[in-house]
Amino acid sequence: MTRARWSLLFVALALAGVAGLTLGPVRIGLGGVLRALAGAGDIQTVGIVRDLRLARVVLAVITGAGLGMSGAALQGTLRNALAEPYLLGVSGGAAVGAVLAVVAGVSAPGALPLAAFAGAAGAVALVLLIARAARGRADPRVLLMAGVVVGAFANAAIMVLLAGAGEGTVRNALWWMMGSVSGADWRTIGWLSVYATAAGVALVAVARDVDLLALGEDAAAGLGVRVADATRRIFLLAALLAAITVAGAGLVGFVGLVVPALARALGARRAREVLLASAVVGAALVVGADVVARTVRAPAELPLGAVTAIVGVPFFLMRLRRTA
């Protein structure tokens, strides 16, 4: 990828960030935002900029970067441009966890993210166990199928859970399943960013294995990769990264699928480059989508996942037409 395109990406991310900080029910100019970030100005503006808008932007950055990287790693490893973290049971498991928490009426702060993360981790463990029982090896196709099956089972479980629930509960659960960064608070962001960074760095560290696995299993083995171990490791890291984003923002669809394709369309080729570009593209996309979600029909908010899908589908169709 050329330096000019990298610069373009960071400019896009910066513009999305500025829009995220200035736009909203209370319009604050760029100068006001900068003063508020520095802690100067009236206390209300400082609160809006720092605790509401900046927190949202940062959570959107974590969510977009995490989903983008997760999708990039999975697509290379599974040799499939349609692979994405949500296909691997992560979304289903997280949703079951969150819906369980909502239905049980748990209201302690931080309980919902924790429940979602636990559900996602449980689903990932289940997928790995199924794949192991089926073939004893980390066959990419078996992993994908196991993910789809666990996802279907999770959907059924959610319907059963919500069938007898009250209207408010269903609404809460549904809203969470459509994704949102409106609940951003600095404590959650703190621990999410630590885990997301760790998983992201670990993925970049195995990027060369992703390059080689993308050639096919035997070719990768001939180039010194322990195929089964490497596949399992990358799968686990990617799934955990996705689970971390789900804990923070619920289900934000299409990002993990579309963002790596965007990164490749911009010229990223080797896995490390695709991973890093996907982090920036994903961050810019989700920050931008959140701005759209909360301004288009203000004061009402659109679900973030719906906005990312509306942006993502046409792009994906365009790509499909070009490759077909």
Add this chain to the structure above:
Amino acid sequence: MIRVSQAVVRYPGASINALDGATFEALPGRLTAVVGPNGSGKSTAVRALIGQVALTGGSMRVGDTDVATADRRQLARTMSVVTQREEPAFPLSVRDYVMLGRYPHHGAWSALGPADAAAAEGAMQRTGALPLGDRRTDALSGGEWQRVRLARALAQGGEVLILDEPGTFLDMAHEMAAFELLDELAREGRTILLVSHQLNLVARFAAHIVVLHHGRVVAAGAPNDVMRGDVLEPVYEWPLVIARDPAVGAPFLVPLRRR
């Protein structure tokens, strides 16, 4: 050098061994060919060498390294493999693809440098892939792709080169050129192990031929010792005659029509 001793492989759920006590070796400085009908265990032997199937018995050694316990990345520095099938899931430039051959020489964080670029360049030069450098891997013909793959294996820099059906998709001239290159690489002291169905080409270029049948070595030796009707007819279960190549006098197999 590759030394395979009493190697046994049984796939999970299979009722017979894919490799059934095979013993053979490939020595440096010569081209060793493994031949045999489909399902005779040729590709299984290659997959065992790269650690993709586990041996249920016996051993395989590359130089002093036992394949079963080897550090795979370290082994990939001495042993390069051109597998039967390989295709990047997402297209790369040919140059970038050949550079993948340098990965075994680096850890996760060490950058590829000028020495790696030079190795890739040299390998592309040797296989005639240099003019393809800026093309994309999905825009190559079958023959070009085979040459690029061979360049990637050479860029790996090992003394041991294993090829599974390298002539597939090559026209006559490119196939001859590929075999001549392999011959040249062997003469420079490399160990070349070649899995092939092209018995007549193998008879002209290989110094040592190993015939596999039902996972066992049924014959091994110089082309003249192996390319014989009484050896090959029962293995392929097909009538054939052995003639002489008019140009160099190498044994030449002609399968007969049965009707």
